[in-house]
Amino acid sequence: MSSDGAVSGSRTTAGATVFPGPAHPDADVPVHLVDPDGVRHPHASYDPLVADVDGAALQRLYEDLVVVRRIDAEATALQRQGELALWPPLLGQEAAQIGSGRALRPDDFVFSSYRENAVAYCRGVGLADLLRVWRGSASSGWDPYTVNMATPQIIIGAQALHATGYAMGITADGADSVAVAYFGDGATTQGDVNEAMVFAASYQAPVVFFCQNNHWAISEPVGLQARVPIARRAPGFGIPSVRVDGNDVLACLAVTREALARARSGGGPTYIEAVTYRMGPHTTADDPTRYREAHELEHWAARDPLARLAAHLDSLGLLPAEYADAVRSRADAVAAELREACISMPEPAPSALFEHVYSEPNSWLERQQDHYERYLALFGATSAEGPR
Amino acid sequence: MSVTTFGRAITAGLRRALDEDPKVVLMGEDIGQLGGVFRITDGLQKDFGSHRVLDSPLAEAGIMGTAVGLAYRGYRPVVEIQFDGFIYPAFDQIVCQVAKLHYRTQGAVRMPITVRVPFGGGIGSPEHHSESPEAYFTHTSGLRVVSPSTPQDAYTMIRQAIACDDPVLYFEPKRRYHVKGEVDESVGTGTPDLGAARVVTEGTDVTLVTYGPLVTTARDAALAASDDGISIEVIDLRSLAPIDYGTVEASVRKTGRLVITHEAAQSGGLGAELAAGITERCFEHLEHAPVRVTGFDIPYPCSKLESHHLPDLDRILDGVDRALRRPNSLTGATPGGAR
Incomplete structure (x- = not known):
């Protein structure tokens, strides 16, 4: 427990430990450094962790937020135009992802879910690579080792264990890098996430659990997953936790830096609950109007992470019109590049069906591939050519 | 050694x-x-x-x-x-x-x-x-x-x-x-290949394929059958995925008969895969439909009943008799005679 706003799992009264009963999942006030109106509030614990974040650094965070939101909008449009089969929008979660993603070192390793496109952007994932899976051209957009970020996980919560195992390997190697697991509030119900917390605590693995509580697991509200703020669970596993305003990029940067420092210095795992909101649908195939009220969206729109940082920059005189225009133009250029990368993406050849199932020759597969190649040959095609 | x-x-x-x-x-x-x-x-x-x-x-x-x-x-x-x-x-x-x-x-x-x-x-x-x-x-x-x-x-x-x-x-x-x-701990990791099956005992009348715990039982069955003048070729699959079909196919082309035995339940099991795979590969060499001798399609029973569930020497030989069209449990005759 590192500060006010962080979690207390129990309180002691006259020698007796009294555990709190059920509470609303939003009962605890999250750590924040910049409020929704853009006003910076001092914080004794976390100010030192972002003391180096000067005006230029704040502007870089702003540029990140603008660009990843623009990428998200363009990808959503590409789906609507039939160029992508599906897209999981991150609208509203930009600050949680950029704040945490920019805290990482290149040699840290990220295990994420499918919505962490802004984290992927921080790791240096190429624009085309962000789209490959969603265009249906590949099952992974990139080689995980080139950016130290695993292929985004679709099975909910499974990656929390991978991050923990990877972190156990870091310890065995005597390295000081950190594994970071990103997952959502829905995943906190999964056994894999809870088992990961047991393993991480037992082995004191250098792993950070970064939970984006975006309040919705497709149509299920967070109250169905948790009767108390999710961050309160971690101390029960012996893991320190913090509840942070996920729409405050500076606060997300601060708490992630704190967790990373703890892990690097042998202090073991940390659990971060970043309280944010999924402004868009679960994916482009979802229709949130079937399960949530418009006023909830309005409530969270007033806490928009991008508008908040813009207001803060403006209050510092760091958001002149020409600068804002330049950032917008750059974001548009990135979007145009993304669109071009999507449309010009090569189609996979049928031969790719059989590649990399095993790293060594496999007699069963060789026979099936041989038969399929003969079949394709009936049509004058080969499996190395384009699709049928 | x-x-x-x-x-x-x-x-x-x-x-x-x-x-x-x-x-x-x-x-x-x-x-x-x-x-x-x-x-x-x-x-x-x-x-x-x-x-x-x-x-x-x-x-x-x-x-x-x-x-x-x-x-x-x-x-x-x-x-x-x-x-x-x-x-x-x-x-x-x-x-x-x-x-x-x-x-x-x-x-x-x-x-x-x-x-x-x-x-x-x-x-x-x-x-x-x-x-x-x-x-x-x-x-x-x-x-x-x-x-x-x-x-x-x-x-x-x-x-x-x-x-x-x-x-x-x-x-x-x-x-x-x-x-x-x-x-022999001096044996390297190169041979035999991890995916290769092994012919345990050579035979000419029936190919009996198994793996793991039943290899010993199958070998004993082959020994017992030889007393009746039946020559069983026992194959230990060793690798279940992929299956070394080359070794099994070569044997079936010789014997014309395939019996598969495993403890696992029958439906959707290795025996089904082998029966289909061998039928596809050398149907014209088969003298009889492949025979499966397996655990039943039941949850694993209590231990006092497991000897009924697990294929043993006599149930395997009964399967061999079916493949050879000899009197067997399905034809109503006493299996094996001398056994």
């Missing part, structure tokens, strides 16, 4: 792998201080340290999922699942992650994980301790599935499995842990 038990042969193979490759780590419940409930890892934590031989918290998905993370980091985890029936919590991680990450990442991420699974019945245990779940895994592309039947194979194949860059499910016939045999 020395005589040792099947269980000790696995221990020796694990020890050799730990010795030769610092990236090999053993993970599992009770495998450290205790040496595993079957003592297969006996002494390994003492000799290699608790950072190489890890007592895991009691969660199979957790063990398998952290093994995936370690493999991501470049390690070669060897996971012990305490009993066959305890593997299902890890099923999701095995099927969705271990089996598919190499394919998913177009070869960038390798999953050289070995999953050791004591399997099969005949030890008088309660439910969940005697199952044969191998077909769940042979049906999953991306996995290799093997089962040794002799101490020598136990030793060689565990080393091959650990050295393999693909994930390997290594099913240990637990009722044979105490069987003794000669083990």
Whole structure:
């Protein structure tokens, strides 16, 4: 427990430990450094962790937020135009992802879910690579080792264990890098996430659990997953936790830096609950109007992470019109590049069906591939050519 | 060359792998201080340290999922699942992650994980301790599935499995842990290939295919049948995925008859795969439809009934009689006469 706003799992009264009963999942006030109106509030614990974040650094965070939101909008449009089969929008979660993603070192390793496109952007994932899976051209957009970020996980919560195992390997190697697991509030119900917390605590693995509580697991509200703020669970596993305003990029940067420092210095795992909101649908195939009220969206729109940082920059005189225009133009250029990368993406050849199932020759597969190649040959095609 | 038990042969193979490759780590419940409930890892934590031989918290998905993370980091985890029936919590991680990450990442991420699974019945245990779940895994592309039947194979194949860059499910016939045999520890990991079947006894009348715990039973059946003048060729598959169809097909082309036996349930099992695969490959050489002698399609029964469930020598010979169109249980005659 590192500060006010962080979690207390129990309180002691006259020698007796009294555990709190059920509470609303939003009962605890999250750590924040910049409020929704853009006003910076001092914080004794976390100010030192972002003391180096000067005006230029704040502007870089702003540029990140603008660009990843623009990428998200363009990808959503590409789906609507039939160029992508599906897209999981991150609208509203930009600050949680950029704040945490920019805290990482290149040699840290990220295990994420499918919505962490802004984290992927921080790791240096190429624009085309962000789209490959969603265009249906590949099952992974990139080689995980080139950016130290695993292929985004679709099975909910499974990656929390991978991050923990990877972190156990870091310890065995005597390295000081950190594994970071990103997952959502829905995943906190999964056994894999809870088992990961047991393993991480037992082995004191250098792993950070970064939970984006975006309040919705497709149509299920967070109250169905948790009767108390999710961050309160971690101390029960012996893991320190913090509840942070996920729409405050500076606060997300601060708490992630704190967790990373703890892990690097042998202090073991940390659990971060970043309280944010999924402004868009679960994916482009979802229709949130079937399960949530418009006023909830309005409530969270007033806490928009991008508008908040813009207001803060403006209050510092760091958001002149020409600068804002330049950032917008750059974001548009990135979007145009993304669109071009999507449309010009090569189609996979049928031969790719059989590649990399095993790293060594496999007699069963060789026979099936041989038969399929003969079949394709009936049509004058080969499996190395384009699709049928 | 020395005589040792099947269980000790696995221990020796694990020890050799730990010795030769610092990236090999053993993970599992009770495998450290205790040496595993079957003592297969006996002494390994003492000799290699608790950072190489890890007592895991009691969660199979957790063990398998952290093994995936370690493999991501470049390690070669060897996971012990305490009993066959305890593997299902890890099923999701095995099927969705271990089996598919190499394919998913177009070869960038390798999953050289070995999953050791004591399997099969005949030890008088309660439910969940005697199952044969191998077909769940042979049906999953991306996995290799093997089962040794002799101490020598136990030793060689565990080393091959650990050295393999693909994930390997290594099913240990637990009722044979105490069987003794000669083990040559100087044998390399090159031959025989991990995927190769082995002809146990040559024969000309019927091909009898099995693996793991029933190889010994099948060999005994072949011996008994020879008294009746029936020549059975016994094949130990060794690898269940992929199956070495070349060896089985060559035998069936010679004998014209195929009997498959395994402890696992019949429907959707290895016997079904073999019957179909061999029928596709050499239908014109078959003198009779393939015959399966297997466990029934029932949950594993209580131990006082397991001898009815598990194929034994006489049930196997009854299957052989069916393949040979000799009097058998289905024709209503007493099986085997002299037996």
